[in-house]
Amino acid sequence: xxxxxxxxxxVATLRQARQGTEPNPVWAxxxxxxxxxxxxxxxxxxxxxxIRDRDVELLRHTVQVPLNLEMAALDEIVAIALRxxxxxxxxxxxxxxxxxxEGGLDLAANAPTITTVVGKLTDxxxxxxxxxxxxxxxxxxxxxAGFAICELHTGPYALAVAGSAYDRELERIRAAGEEILxxxxxxxxxxxxNYTNVQAIARLxxxxxxxxxxxxxxxxIFIGLRDAVAGMKIAISNVD
Ligand code: PXP
Numbered sequence: 001x002x003x004x005x006x007x008x009x010x011v012a013t014l015r016q017a018r019q020g021t022e023p024n025p026v027w028a029x030x031x032x033x034x035x036x037x038x039x040x041x042x043x044x045x046x047x048x049x050x051i052r053d054r055d056v057e058l059l060r061h062t063v064q065v066p067l068n069l070e071m072a073a074l075d076e077i078v079a080i081a082l083r084x085x086x087x088x089x090x091x092x093x094x095x096x097x098x099x100x101x102e103g104g105l106d107l108a109a110n111a112p113t114i115t116t117v118v119g120k121l122t123d124x125x126x127x128x129x130x131x132x133x134x135x136x137x138x139x140x141x142x143x144x145a146g147f148a149i150c151e152l153h154t155g156p157y158a159l160a161v162a163g164s165a166y167d168r169e170l171e172r173i174r175a176a177g178e179e180i181l182x183x184x185x186x187x188x189x190x191x192x193x194n195y196t197n198v199q200a201i202a203r204l205x206x207x208x209x210x211x212x213x214x215x216x217x218x219x220x221i222f223i224g225l226r227d228a229v230a231g232m233k234i235a236i237s238n239v240d
Contacts, residue, residue: 002202002236003039004038004209004236005068005210006039006040007041007216008025008032009041010050011023012042016050025042026055026062029059032229034226035225035227035228038065039067039211040059040063040065040068041068041069043092044056044069044070044071044077045094046074046076047096053080056080066086066088067086067088068090068129069084070092070131071090071092072092081121085124085126086126087127088126088127089127091114091117091129091131101131103155105131105132105138106138107145114130127149128149129186129188130149131190133153134172134176134177136176139185140183142180142183143183143184143185149208150176150186152173152180152188153190154189154190154191155191156172157169157197173189173201177207178205188208188209188211191211194212195215195235196235198210198235202235203239216229219231
């Protein structure tokens, strides 16, 4: 069964709505762990719209499972990652105007910068994951850049409704997943997954981790984060 990385950014989104102290992402991480989270993920964005530097510091010292820091390859954020040393860093593209991460990294277009960043993070003992679209060129570019892990962007799959688009997106993910494994990298997937669309992705052979945030935090508003995480663990395990 794939491990579950729980993204708690939107707990901080709610806190920042009042720029106060609650709800506290550190409490959220504890609840997520008690629900069975195998990793905790936060995205320290350049504009600090939800997670703040202090959150990452505190989480690094309190989270018992591996901490995954989502980040852009920006000097300022790389310096923070090198100082705090999360277990894992997932490199993502970032645009100030986007509501959420819109697409995968264009590794081919940014190869020198990304390769340097991956080298620095890897030398510091941080496992590096590339968030990429299900595109074989990006898989090969990730291998070239030295990534140990690729996280396939499941957003287009999540947006596709049942029918030919759905089948096409699922097939693209399957083919890219196979190539990631052939290239000797770890296969992860995430973005836009929820309690009903996760099963087809969880069935991918040799999938290591699923990274899910919005659907879990949304359900947590009604049933609590611990149960929302536990429910997602059940959804992931209910695959043939
Ligand atoms: N993986 C990556 C790389 C992401 O940027 C995000 C969104 O922060 C997620 C997974 C989780 O996506 P969602 O919140 O749609 O579950």
